[in-house]
Amino acid sequence: MRVLVTRPAHSGERTAQRLRELGHEPLLLPLTRPVHDKAAARQALETTTGAIAVTSAEAVRTLQSLGEALTPHLSRRLFAVGETTADEARRLGFHSVSASSGSGRELAELIAASKVDKLLYLAGNPRAETFERRLTELGRHFSVAECYRMEPVAPSPEAVATLLTNNPPDAVLFYSRQTAGNFFHIPRVESLLLQLPKIRLICLSNSVAEAVPSVLRTVLEISPMPDEKSLLSLLRRL
Numbered sequence: 001m002r003v004l005v006t007r008p009a010h011s012g013e014r015t016a017q018r019l020r021e022l023g024h025e026p027l028l029l030p031l032t033r034p035v036h037d038k039a040a041a042r043q044a045l046e047t048t049t050g051a052i053a054v055t056s057a058e059a060v061r062t063l064q065s066l067g068e069a070l071t072p073h074l075s076r077r078l079f080a081v082g083e084t085t086a087d088e089a090r091r092l093g094f095h096s097v098s099a100s101s102g103s104g105r106e107l108a109e110l111i112a113a114s115k116v117d118k119l120l121y122l123a124g125n126p127r128a129e130t131f132e133r134r135l136t137e138l139g140r141h142f143s144v145a146e147c148y149r150m151e152p153v154a155p156s157p158e159a160v161a162t163l164l165t166n167n168p169p170d171a172v173l174f175y176s177r178q179t180a181g182n183f184f185h186i187p188r189v190e191s192l193l194l195q196l197p198k199i200r201l202i203c204l205s206n207s208v209a210e211a212v213p214s215v216l217r218t219v220l221e222i223s224p225m226p227d228e229k230s231l232l233s234l235l236r237r238l
Contacts, residue, residue: 001235004169006031006179011057015173018232027169029160031182032150036062041122042069044145050118051077053111055104055131059122060088062147077116081107082227102226103205104131112138125149126178128207150178157187164192171200171235180211190216202234
């Protein structure tokens with residue numbers, strides 16, 4: 001199966017390798033790129049104490065850029081959405097890492113159950129508000145530091161049209177609402193997809209799926225859990 005991956009280049013390459021291992025042919029079309037704010041991350045760490053929360057591996061990669069300045073903070077407890085992000089934090093050297101099984105809402109509930117007193121959320125921009133909203137509902141106090149932002153990447157409309165016309169993909173994977181929105185703003189994408197009756201648009205969550213135009217909802221599929229393993233499991237369905 002030919003599978004179009006719309007993630008940023010670094011994450012997209014990782015997904016591409018997993019797709020190859022599953023016997024699929026990945027096609028990479030990065031639609032966003034991360035810009036890490038090393039100074040903001042360092043200042044946030046140096047002016048806070050207690051646990052750290054991350055909802056994206058990009059936050060961990062920002063921490064990685066700190067080098068030796070990160071060492072004093074590796075003993076702080078870290079909470080992450082998903083085992084993939086948690087594993088990156090462990091490889092970076094964090095001693096105590098806990099992961100929620102799915103969404104930011106579940107991460108907030110895990111943190112609340114752990115009775116953490118002080119929490120620093122290393123966030124991105126843009127981001128969903130689910131995690132912060134649920135923490136507030138649960139009465140947990142936290143501080144937020146935006147340490148990276150995702151900038152749009154504008155591919156050539158002609159190149160995308162060629163990709164969707166000549167030997168087109170069988171499925172398109174969407175991991176974020178921002179990326180899905182960027183994809184459907186590319187000229188002619190919607191009309192070209194409507195000409196592919198067997199195309200599958202596979203989204204990580206309901207929130208991501210909201211960016212898919214209503215005329216394409218008949219070919220829309222949503223991962224049963226908001227993690228990559230669950231997302232890729234849908235590719236096994238005929």
